[in-house]
Amino acid sequence: MSLAISTPGATQQNWLEKLGAGHIILGTALVLYPLVASDFFLTQIGGYSLIFGMLGLSLMLLAGYGGMVSLAQITVAGISAYAIAILGNNNSNVLGFGWPWWLAVPFAVLAAALASALIGWISVRTEGIYTIMITLAIATATYYFAQQNYAIFNGHSGYAGIRAPAFWGISWRDAKPFYYLCLGLAVLSYAAVLYGSRSTFGMTLQAIRDNPRRMRALGYHVTAHKVFAWLLAGVIAGLAGVLLVWFNGRVSPGTIGVDAAIDVLIIAVIGGIRHPIGPFLGALVVVLMQTFAIDIVGAERFNTLIGMVFLVIVFVSPDGILGLWGRIKPHLAQEALRPGP
Amino acid sequence: MTESLAANRLQSTGAYALELDGVARHFGALVALSGINMRIAAGERRAVLGSNGAGKTTLFNAVTGDFMPTAGRIRFFGEDITDLPPHERIRRGLRRTYQISQLFKGLSVLDSIFLACRGVSRRRFSLLRPATSDVNMVQAESILNAVHLEAYRDTLVATLSHGQQRQLEIALALAGAPRFILFDEPAAGLSPTERRDLVAILNALPRHIGYIIIEHDLDVALRVSEYVSMMHNGRLFKEGTPQEIEADPEVQEIYLGGKHG
Incomplete structure (x- = not known):
């Protein structure tokens, strides 16, 4: 503990300095965004990017800090989405316990976190491409199970008629409140990951990524740390799943298909996995592409355009948009995003 | 004999x-x-x-x-x-160093030594950031001096020269009362x-x-x-x-x- 006596003014200044100009400008822009954006841009672009940014963030935590590339993050989000549908209300007449949101949400996120830890526990004995393969297998198996199981998952059609709740006098389904809800949870997840990256656990995870043998020799339980990282990533993906099912109003096997799983990976790769801001940048680019590519090149070619943009970004900068920024920054000679630890 | x-x-x-x-x-x-x-x-x-x-x-x-x-x-x-x-x-x-350096390329020099000190303590697991006054951080600082790496405190391990990496290898072995x-x-x-x-x-x-x-x-x-x-x-x-x-x-x-x- 520092013994220096500081005035409240100085403390405040320290806080602003710690936050950094980049964060302050970005934060202000995001808070003021609803003043200029239409409802469509608020939810379909803003809200959707933040949700997929959180999914990308949960992958970034595993891949960037832990060296574990997972294709099962959408599956984890799907588990919490299905849990919200089943524990709360829906109009599918299969299951629906009618729990209030404040009970259903923690249970859904907990279920997602535990499922993530289980997937992690199964896959941490593999490395590199084999982790991708085993998580892809888990994602695919869950997709087909959801599609063929009617007792719990209601098969192909899944659950519909799920509504974001209304509380504190606000209908969180409306565009502006929903955007702020997404923004709040995204900022919370982002800040937690950013803080955690310099915590003892965060440093341990990165050291395990770099040299698990030495970490074992230093007395660390490598598997336990990795599984715990999966649990934390599961909390973030679980929260994203709750927002996703409230956003769509429905959840079906299509929500957790392999296409969606690959989208999350593309978001993380395009954005960059060295810093937690990367997945949010990637999500914005992918969501904009998915929304507007069809207007630019027509319905038959829009996937080609998305694919080409992906190739160009990866070709020009293997570290994604963050890497591009890292290269441009010295030329601009200004202080902005710090590189990830 | x-x-x-x-x-x-x-x-x-x-x-x-x-x-x-x-x-x-x-x-x-x-x-x-x-x-x-x-x-x-x-x-x-x-x-x-x-x-x-x-x-x-x-x-x-x-x-x-x-x-x-x-x-x-x-x-x-x-x-x-x-x-x-x-x-x-x-x-x-008991500690050892390796013939081929076994380091953490993505961490700074000080953080590497800190983790080595923390590894043998009881508080290996924490979600909090270590304070500069943390007992393991203080130990890490003194080991940093002992292996003459104080000028490279916050340098990324990957960017150290071979000789400095060998010094860090020794630093990791000195952590936690060997x-x-x-x-x-x-x-x-x-x-x-x-x-x-x-x-x-x-x-x-x-x-x-x-x-x-x-x-x-x-x-x-x-x-x-x-x-x-x-x-x-x-x-x-x-x-x-x-x-x-x-x-x-x-x-x-x-x-x-x-x-x-």
């Missing part, structure tokens, strides 16, 4: 940091180590010399538990550790200046820390050790003071390929 020599020499101190009794290690038909008997007193500094393939690193692996010995017993400060897993041996104060360290060729690939620095670092270690150093550079090995064991084909064949070993014609024949100068 060598055994009685060592015993006589250590009679006065009595306490042994490391005792090896008939330690052997076979890989199939290959005998990597055979009948190794060694007594090293607490705080003693020993060099193990020998040509490539003599079994020096295998000896280290047997002591740390990376490979279990095929036969024989190993005692560490009187306790039989032959059957203990590597991390249990670490918690008892009682005995096994140095595996710490001078490999170092420049003459860096070698001088290494000798200074080793000679400045607290007196209670004993070590074995494997080193091909006789200049380094003989200046940082009090006693030397020679290995050949998986066996110990000669022991003596650095002066005796340096002057021994048989050693020169086998190790240096003939008499020099």
